[in-house]
Every structure is written in structure tokens, then in C-alpha cells.
Amino acid sequence: MSHAHGGGERQFLPVNIAVLTVSDSRDERTDASGRLLVERLTRAGHRLAEKLIVPDDVYQVRAAVSRWIADPGVNVVITTGGTGVTGRDGTPEAVAPLLDKVLDGFGETFRSISYADIGTSTLQSRALAGVANGTYVFCVPGSSGACATAWDSLIGAQLDLRTRPCNLVELMPRLREA
Numbered sequence: 001m002s003h004a005h006g007g008g009e010r011q012f013l014p015v016n017i018a019v020l021t022v023s024d025s026r027d028e029r030t031d032a033s034g035r036l037l038v039e040r041l042t043r044a045g046h047r048l049a050e051k052l053i054v055p056d057d058v059y060q061v062r063a064a065v066s067r068w069i070a071d072p073g074v075n076v077v078i079t080t081g082g083t084g085v086t087g088r089d090g091t092p093e094a095v096a097p098l099l100d101k102v103l104d105g106f107g108e109t110f111r112s113i114s115y116a117d118i119g120t121s122t123l124q125s126r127a128l129a130g131v132a133n134g135t136y137v138f139c140v141p142g143s144s145g146a147c148a149t150a151w152d153s154l155i156g157a158q159l160d161l162r163t164r165p166c167n168l169v170e171l172m173p174r175l176r177e178a
Helices: 032-044 058-069 091-098 104-124 144-158 169-174
Strands: 016-022 047-054 076-080 128-132 135-140
Touching: 016 032, 016 058, 032 047, 032 076, 032 144, 047 058, 058 076, 058 091, 058 135, 076 144, 091 128, 091 135, 104 128, 104 144, 135 144
Parallel strands: 016 047, 016 076, 076 135
Antiparallel strands: 128 135
């Protein structure tokens, strides 16, 4: 790595985060998971770029995420919902083709942490993360508990420039390197 681990305290750097709730049944009033993510990211000091709710439809999910990864004003996309195994769950299928790189450790670690809470039911989670066009994309399950676990245990720290030894924010300037 090219950066030093000493040299003083780093300052927090807010990033622009878009939140997508994938659900056939939720609206702004009943979207507890989307609300939780917005509350967590704003409390941390980040900026909400946009929040949307779309149905469990691969093409609508892909369209929303594609628009955000094409927007230089959006640094991070977090989706909630559609990561299960039923016929309507298609968020990983919608997002995976858009990713330039997959962050396998996100899904692996998320499921490992979730195992402590929900046991073998964590096998049903197809949580996913990666980088697309210099934008981080995180796909987490639709329950507010899963969103809290994902933000509190993984995403929040990795979107904080002060996290050592390394974090995703410090790599943002280099994501589009050729």
C-alpha cells in the first residue's frame, strides 16, 4: 500500500449515498429498512443523494442502480430487499452484471455476522457488494435487522476515512484507474 499508517488523524469525509428499497409491498410510510439506512448514513455525516422504492423487478432495479452509477455525484448505492431465494427476489441478478469488481468479503462477512443472530437462515441471504464505474454498490436483505447489521458492522466503518488500517473511501480517487 502506498499510504502511511502514521501522520496524524484523518478527518471524516462525507460521501453521497443513494438508497434503493426493492419491494412489491412497501411505500415511503412502511419502508422501515430504507428509513433505517437513511437515518444511519445521515447520522454518520454522509449525504443522501436520493432515495427510491422500486418493485421486485430485475429491470427496474437495474435501471435505478445504473442511473446512479452513471452519476458522478453518487459515490455509493445501497439497495435493501430482493436478495432472498423466492421467484421475485432478483436484486443480485439485477446488480451483478453492472459490477466491474465484486467485493466477495462483504457477502461472506455479512453472512458470518448474521449467523450469530439468525443461525443457518443466513444461508438464504445473497448479500452482495462491488464497484461499478467508480461507485460502491451494496445489496443487503430487506429486513431492518439486516440493514442495521450491514451498516453497523460493515458499511459504516468502511465508508469512514478514519477507519484503519484501510477503508473504501481512501480508495475512491483510484477506482477508475486504467
